[in-house]
Every structure is written in structure tokens, then in C-alpha cells.
Amino acid sequence: MNKYKANIKITLREGILDVQGKTVEHALHSIGFESMSAVRIGKFVTLEIKAESETAATYQIENACKQIIANPIIEDYSIEITKAE
Amino acid sequence: MKFGIVVFPGSNCDHDAYHAASVNAGFGAQYLWHKDTLIPDDIDCIILPGGFSYGDYLRCGAVAQFSPLMKEVKKFGESGKYVVGICNGFQILTETGMLPGALLKNENLNFICKDTNLKVISNDSAFTSAYNKGDIINIPIAHGEGNYYADDDTLKMLEDENLIVFKYSSPDGIIEKQYNPNGSVNNIAGIISKKGNILGMMPHPERYSDTQLGCDDGISIFKSIARSLS
Numbered sequence: 001m002n003k004y005k006a007n008i009k010i011t012l013r014e015g016i017l018d019v020q021g022k023t024v025e026h027a028l029h030s031i032g033f034e035s036m037s038a039v040r041i042g043k044f045v046t047l048e049i050k051a052e053s054e055t056a057a058t059y060q061i062e063n064a065c066k067q068i069i070a071n072p073i074i075e076d077y078s079i080e081i082t083k084a085e
Numbered sequence: 086m087k088f089g090i091v092v093f094p095g096s097n098c099d100h101d102a103y104h105a106a107s108v109n110a111g112f113g114a115q116y117l118w119h120k121d122t123l124i125p126d127d128i129d130c131i132i133l134p135g136g137f138s139y140g141d142y143l144r145c146g147a148v149a150q151f152s153p154l155m156k157e158v159k160k161f162g163e164s165g166k167y168v169v170g171i172c173n174g175f176q177i178l179t180e181t182g183m184l185p186g187a188l189l190k191n192e193n194l195n196f197i198c199k200d201t202n203l204k205v206i207s208n209d210s211a212f213t214s215a216y217n218k219g220d221i222i223n224i225p226i227a228h229g230e231g232n233y234y235a236d237d238d239t240l241k242m243l244e245d246e247n248l249i250v251f252k253y254s255s256p257d258g259i260i261e262k263q264y265n266p267n268g269s270v271n272n273i274a275g276i277i278s279k280k281g282n283i284l285g286m287m288p289h290p291e292r293y294s295d296t297q298l299g300c301d302d303g304i305s306i307f308k309s310i311a312r313s314l315s
Contacts, residue, residue, distance in 0.1 A: 019189075
């Protein structure tokens with residue numbers, strides 16, 4: 001068994017209005033960062049997992065994302081896996 | 086007629102729902118602990134009450150769906166028996182997939198606690214038969230994430246199959262953006278499942294089921310359910 005570390009990034013799906021992102025964008029503009037746009041806010045989850053291989057680890061994390069970590073109706077997610085020390 | 090009210094860690098409208106179902110509407114009611122693995126045989130309708138189950142960690146309703154009793158609630162719903170999700174309960178129902186769509190943060194990012202006018206879009210359901218179609222009822226909301234979202238296909242299905250039961254409206258029934266408190270698509274406040282046995286709504290009928298609290302417009306939901314069982 002190997003140990004892996006996963007970074008999971010969750011954001012609202014494209015096309016869904018991100019009201020938090022919009023609010024932060026307005027705040028950025030109001031303090032002089034007018035050149036910034038398309039602000040979107042998400043969640044960041046890290047976890048460790050024991051698995052036979054990186055493929056096996058990714059498979060399990062994908063399943064976890066679909067079942068609980070993200071809500072696929074409104075959220076997209078991306079997984080980044082590295083081998084833990 | 087007996088209601089079973091599920092109590093999750095963080096539920097805070099369970100007692101209101103119990104009071105509305107028993108004292109106000111005059112039916113049987115019983116609390117069901119979320120760790121139970123059995124729904125008693127005499128329960129006719131499950132209520133998933135409002136509150137902040139599991140602290141709303143990760144997403145509202147995301148963790149509650151994995152409580153042991155929720156497995157039974159899913160089976161209960163699949164068998165055609167009645168399930169009502171109010172506020173956090175509605176969020177749990179969408180997270181489990183028992184109802185379509187999802188609840189996003191309110192468009193203005195505020196937690197909104199106020200009375201709202203709801204138009205009864207359909208009284209052709211087990212939950213709204215004691216109202217008249219087009220009735221305007223006063224029911225309070227209290228949520229930070231009640232902005233109903235569904236993709237275009239789902240929305241069309243909900244409209245075509247008459248599954249939207251309540252929409253936010255003006256006091257005289259006008260359904261426009263300005264009367265929409267939270268940004269919900271098409272002003273949707275409550276929907277039912279395809280089979281018609283599961284209701285999810287963000288407003289709190291149990292809080293307005295007692296004239297001593299100023300209004301009892303919500304009590305007809307409890308009465309409708311009993312009527313459809315008799």
C-alpha cells in the first residue's frame with residue numbers, strides 16, 4: 001500500500017452565478033483593482049489516502065467527490081494527487 | 086395519521102414541526118432519532134425539519150443524507166409514502182437526489198428571516214389539496230441558502246409536469262423578480278417529486294400554523310396530507 005495526498009478543488013459550475021465571487025469582484029474594483037474580473041470562489045479539500053496505485057487512489061477519490069465532497073448538480077471539481085512521504 | 090419528525094444534530098425546527106402537527110393540526114407525532122435504523126410502521130409521513138444539520142458543514146444537507154435513518158427515509162419515499170422537507174429538510178432532499186435541483190446561497194448573500202407571500206401554483210397534490218389554486222398564503226422564510234437552482238431541462242420538466250406547488254409572489258399574486266427574496270429560479274419556493282409523494286419547500290409552514298403566532302396559513306399542508314390518507 002502506498003500513501004497519497006490529494007488536493008481537491010471545488011468550484012461552482014460555469015454558468016452558475018457565483019454571488020460571493022461577484023461581491024469580491026466589486027470590492028476589488030472599489031479599492032482600485034479595476035483590471036481584475038471573473039472572480040470565482042470555491043472550496044479546497046485536502047486528504048490522505050492509502051491505495052495500491054495512483055490510479056486506484058484517484059478512482060476512490062472520484063467516487064467520494066461524486067457522493068459527498070462535491071454536488072455535481074452545481075459544482076465542478078478537480079483532483080491533484082501526489083505520493084506522500 | 087401520524088407524523089415522524091427526524092431529529093438530526095443541529096435540527097432546530099423539530100419542536101415547531103411537532104407542535105404544528107400535533108397541537109395545531111391535531112394529528113399524532115413522534116420524534117425519530119437520526120441514528121435509528123427503523124421507521125415505526127404507524128408513521129404515515131416523515132418530516133425532515135429545518136435547522137443546521139451537522140452544522141451545515143461542507144454543504145447544507147450534505148452530511149445529513151448519510152445518517153442511518155436517511156437510508157430508511159429514502160426507502161420510505163421510494164415506496165410512495167409521504168416525505169416533507171422544510172428548509173434544511175429541502176436541502177437534504179436535494180442532496181440525496183429525492184428531489185431534483187439544489188439550493189445555492191441567497192442572491193444577496195444575506196441570511197433572510199421574514200414573512201413571504203407564496204402563491205399556490207398547484208393544489209393538485211397530497212400537500213396542497215386543502216388550499217385553492219391561486220391562493221396567496223403568508224409563510225416565513227429563514228435561510229441563507231434557499232436560492233433554488235435547476236438546469237433548464239429539469240426546470241421544464243417541473244413546469245410541464247405541474248411539480249411546482251409554491252412560488253414567491255406579491256400579496257396579490259404577481260410573480261416577478263422583485264417579489265423573489267433569494268434569487269430562486271422562476272421564483273420557486275416549493276416542489277414535489279414526480280410521484281407526488283415528496284414535498285420540499287424553503288418557507289416554514291410549521292412556524293405559521295398557530296393563530297397565537299399571528300398566522301396559521303401553514304396548517305393546511307398538514308391537513309392536506311391527512312386528507313389524502315383518508
